[in-house]
Amino acid sequence: MIQILSVHFDHYIPHWRTQPEAIGYNVMVLVTEGKVRYQINGEDIVAEQGDFLYIPQSTHRCGENLPGSPHQKYTVLFTFEPGRNTGIPFLDQRRFLRFRLANFQYAQRRFERLYEEMRGSESFRSVICLGIAQELLGILSRELEKPEMTPIKMQYAQIVRHYVLEHYREPIEIEQLARLIHRSPNYTTALFKEVFGHPPIRYMHQLRVLEACNLLLNSDMTIAGISQYLGYYDSSYFFRIFKKYSAMTPAEFVARGRQSELNPIFS
Known part of the structure; x- marks a missing residue:
């Protein structure tokens, strides 16, 4: 024990x-x-x-x-x-x-x-x-x-991750990520998931939701404004994504008021 x-x-x-x-x-x-x-x-x-x-x-x-x-x-x-x-x-x-x-x-x-x-x-x-x-x-x-990751795989995965970190508020398609490392979309998705535990598009949504939580707690932006700022031009879609990754609505998250409630996002 x-x-x-x-x-x-x-x-x-x-x-x-x-x-x-x-x-x-x-x-x-x-x-x-x-x-x-x-x-x-x-x-x-x-x-x-x-x-x-x-x-x-x-x-x-x-x-x-x-x-x-x-x-x-x-x-x-x-x-x-x-x-x-x-x-x-x-x-x-x-x-x-x-x-x-x-x-x-x-x-x-x-x-x-x-x-x-x-x-x-x-x-x-x-x-x-x-x-x-x-x-x-x-x-x-x-x-x-897990078997040890080869250096080239780690390099490819980090290239993709860095791009998503820099551009997560913009529209991102798996095809453009694949072009960064000159590999197929299926290979790119599988590689990123092998290294980081989830696909790159999911990672993009995670970053957006984390930033949304920060803005909900630390800015006077409206939910609609945050949705637009993060690249979700349909507010209802933003609500669905937020609840999918945080297990809460934006209003519920604000009511709790704790950044530490974000554990479900990375489950």
């Missing part, structure tokens, strides 16, 4: 460091901004945005900011019953692990939700926190089972 001890969010802490020690708990780390240096059993490790680290109990560990470079990261401290298999290979093997997450944005939001739940006082908090932690461990285990 996994027991969560604490969850931390380090937000650009100046002069951050931890003292060298053999830790008495397990640690999950997700770096969300910048870089951080660890020494793990005498080996120097530099982790950067998108990196996940698992540091097993009894590891001799210390950490610090890189010079002039504070960072952001989530850290989960937890234990589980010694001598009993969890069914999670990297936990049962008690080995240090570092790898780059394919679906980083979703994992980041789950870490964020876990952090918020641990700080809250609402009913069933411990049950929800345990569920989120187990989900994260399952996601990480599944990603580890």
Whole structure:
């Protein structure tokens, strides 16, 4: 049984460091901004945005900011019953692990939700926190089972992703994305889904809905104006897309007033 001890969010802490020690708990780390240096059993490790680290109990560990470079990261401290298999290979093997997450944005939001739940006082908090932690461990285990992505595939996927990030408010067709990497539309869709977990057009809608949520909370734009701004020229279609990816209507989201309610968008 996994027991969560604490969850931390380090937000650009100046002069951050931890003292060298053999830790008495397990640690999950997700770096969300910048870089951080660890020494793990005498080996120097530099982790950067998108990196996940698992540091097993009894590891001799210390950490610090890189010079002039504070960072952001989530850290989960937890234990589980010694001598009993969890069914999670990297936990049962008690080995240090570092790898780059394919679906980083979703994992980041789950870490964020876990952090918020641990700080809250609402009913069933411990049950929800345990569920989120187990989900994260399952996601990480599944990603580890995937065959290693070839550099050219990663390059193609990043080209497409960068284009969508830059142009998500404009009309985007899969054919134009395929032309960017000189491959077929079917190949482009399958490749993007293999790397990032969902097709590129879905990713475009996710970005639009995230921006819509930001504008709903932090601007005086009307829903119709936001719809037009994001490239949805039919407001009823915008409503359908928003509810599909957020599980709420725009009005319901505004009533809740919390950016952290966006977890369903990345499910």
